[in-house]
Amino acid sequence: MSTSQMPQPERPTDAPPAHVPPTDTPRREAPADAQPRGKLPLSPLLALATAAFMAILTEALPAGVLPEMARGLSVGESAAGQTLTVYAIATGLTALPVTAATAAWRRKRLVLAAVVTFAVANAVTALSSDYLLTMVFRAAAGVAAAVVWAELVGYARRLAPARLVGRAIAITMAGVPLALSLGIPLGTLLGGLLGWRATFALVAAVSLGLAGWIAVSVPDHPGRRREAGEPLLGALRLPGVVPVLFVTASYVLAHNVLYTYVAAFLEARGMGGARDTVLLVLGVASVVSIAVTGALVDRRLRALTIASAAVFLVAAALLTAPGGGAALVYPAVVLWGLGWGAVSTLLQTAVAQAGGDRAQPLLVTTWNSFMAVGGAAGGVLLDAAGPGSFPWTVLALLVPVLLVVVGARTHGFPAARAREQ
Incomplete structure (x- = not known):
């Protein structure tokens, strides 16, 4: 998901049996092993949230230290930016096959393997001076992220x-x-104070600590055997799944075009020294957004999704103003964060309602494939048209997002849904 992010989704461990026709409407009930009472088990949920944190941090950290990382690997910034792209490509391309190949694995074993892979990949990135070796382990981390988002x-x-x-x-x-x-x-x-390599080493150490927390706190669940002939893409036939995937693709592409090369964009606006502050403002606005979304998503999915697309669109419009400095950039970044922070929860919830567990790997694939496309497209735009082209590209992508969300009133982003029992 991919930051870039969000990126993301779940393995179909309790998916409907293979004999259920793919045109059936997915059941709205929670899985049979859901908690029967009203209290949420915070420790395992927070451990899983930390796994999402590490997946995004591992993916997006190069964006925060891109100039320094490029110098350390003796490549240009566009090439260094592809460390995000290869991560997202690996996640997108492997989500469906990894889902099928690990269907019978115990769930906690699978998540632990993914988190340990984050630790190893970040450790290698911290130590390696070879661009190709770094890219190989970034790809391995991307495969691990496919597992995390799927679970x-x-x-x-x-x-x-x-x-x-x-x-x-x-x-x-x-x-x-x-x-x-x-x-x-x-x-x-930390990249400025300690160096980018020490920062990746620290992320590796935190990943190992997270593996211990998951081992102690998160309950295990069995896998399942995938039935012969069960179509990996069958969920595309369910009403509402395609609109959700379209919105995912366009929104994630828009975000990543701007986010991956935010350092270059800020430099062009004379704000290169404010990179860490701008990212902090973006993140704080995202936290506010997800807090509101968490409280309302079970009742206001459609309204929140429309608002998310609309505020990001307004942010892009502000950033198109020529010569706009901090007075325009900071309000735009706040709106960007308010829109982006909500989107992972909104799209995860929407695809679960429309397609159940069968649609989750499709969301992972779509999200991360278009994160990769965003990183690659941003590099092309940076070299061909300069960073001023980024907000115009975001505008062009978000207009159809808003139109599809508004139009998908019956399926995908319905005006109302059945209350869960």
């Missing part, structure tokens, strides 16, 4: 009572804006 929503649904499923998803997804608000700015600051 989060399913775990949240199993741990929560039916009426609080949206809130549980919001808690697990809180790691995304927290990575933006705390992790990336702190990483940028």
Whole structure:
């Protein structure tokens, strides 16, 4: 998901049986092993939120230390920016096959393997001076992220009572804006104080600590055997899934075009020295957004999604103003954060309503594929048209997002949905 992010989704451990026709409407009930009472189990949910935090931090940290990382690897900034792209490509391309290949694994074992992979990949990044070796381990971390995103929503649904499923998803997804608000700015600051290599080493150490927390706190669940002939893309036939995936693709592409090369954009506005402050403002606004979303998503999914697209669109419009300095950039970044912070929870919830667990790997694939496209497209735009082209690109992408959300009134982003029992 991918930051870039958000990126993200869940493995179909409790998906409907293979004999259910793919055109059936997915059940709205929570999984059978959901918590029967109204209390949310905070420790496992927060551990999973931290896994989301580490997935985003591992992915997006290069954006905060891009000039320094480029010098350390003896490549240009566009090439260094592809360390984000290869991560997202690996996540997007492997989400479906990894989902199928690990279907029978115990769920906690799978999540622990992913978190340990984050630790190893970040440690190698901290030590390596070889660009290709760094890219290989960034790709490995991207595969681990595919696992994490595929598990989060399913775990949240199993741990929560039916009426609080949206809130549980919001808690697990809180790691995304927290990575933006705390992790990336702190990483940028530490990169300046200690060096970018020490920062990646610290992220590796935190990942190992997280593995211990998950081992102690998160309950285990069995995998399932994937039935022969069960289509990986069958969820595309369910009403509402395609509109959600379209919105995911366009929104994530818009965000990543701007976010990956935010350092270059700020430099062009004479704000290169304010990079860490701008990222902090973006993250804090995202935290506010996800707090509001967590409280309202179970009742106001459609309205919140429309608002998310609208405020990001206004932010892009502000950034198109020629010569606009801090007086325009900071309000725009606040609006950007308010829109972006909500989007992972909103789209995870929307795809779960439309397609159940079967649609989660499709969301992972779409999210991360278009994060990769955003990083690559941003590099092309940076070289060909300069950073001033970024907000215009965001505008062009968000207008159809808003139109699709408004139009998907019956399926995808419905005006009303059945109250969960």
